Amino acid sequence: MDFKLYNTDIKDINIEEKINKKIKFDLLDQNKKYDLNVEFYNKDLTENMLSEDVSYEIKKEHYLFIKALRNIFEKNNIKVSKFNLMGSVEDLNENEMLISVLKTSDSKKENIIWPCKEIFIFEDHKNKLDTLLYSNIISENDYEYNLENLKEEFSIYDNEEEHRYLN
Structure with a gap:
């Protein structure tokens, strides 16, 4: 299932409220495990042209967002295994976010962060x-x-x- 959020940034103070309103947790099976793929418009990428000399850092805000989203799913009794967070400027407009919730059989819990999807x-x-x-x-x-x-x-x-x- 895909959920697209508009006027949303991972640093928003009310990010939990926005996500709770958008995601239909009642459609998810509480006995299953899920992977989350989140693509967000990374404003850091527009400030610098992609270059081999520029390192796009994993920042505290990325981890805080992952923690917040994992907590939201946990509060709704949904188990999240893998969490992929990818920043982009190619496929999204500014302040857009795409959250994909995918069934998985993997029980390993991990977080993967790519601040720049294009580099990936x-x-x-x-x-x-x-x-x-x-x-x-x-x-x-x-x-x-x-x-x-x-x-x-x-x-x-x-x-x-x-x-x-x-x-």
Whole structure:
């Protein structure tokens, strides 16, 4: 089940109230376990252009949000195993949040935080390219070409001068 929240930020003082109003806990089976995938508009990403030199930090506010959301589900007798929190600026408008509640059989409780979803996706694609190169399925030239296309697609530049040149 997906729930989209508008005019919402993970730092909102009344975040618990907003989530309680939006999520239909009565539709969830209290005997099942669930994973939560939360995508939020991360304003930190708009302040700096994506760059290899910029480290997007996991912040206290991320952990506080996870704790608050886990507590909300616990109060409603819903067990949460895995919690994925991903910041983005690509798929959401400012102050939007998407919460996906998925059934799981996994009992391991864990929190995964990616302040920048685009970096996560970039890394996944890069790892696939690495595997193709190491397996000799693609040449080094193909690898470099595809890596440059990938960097361009996600606006990841080696330095600011390169970015200015491309624009």
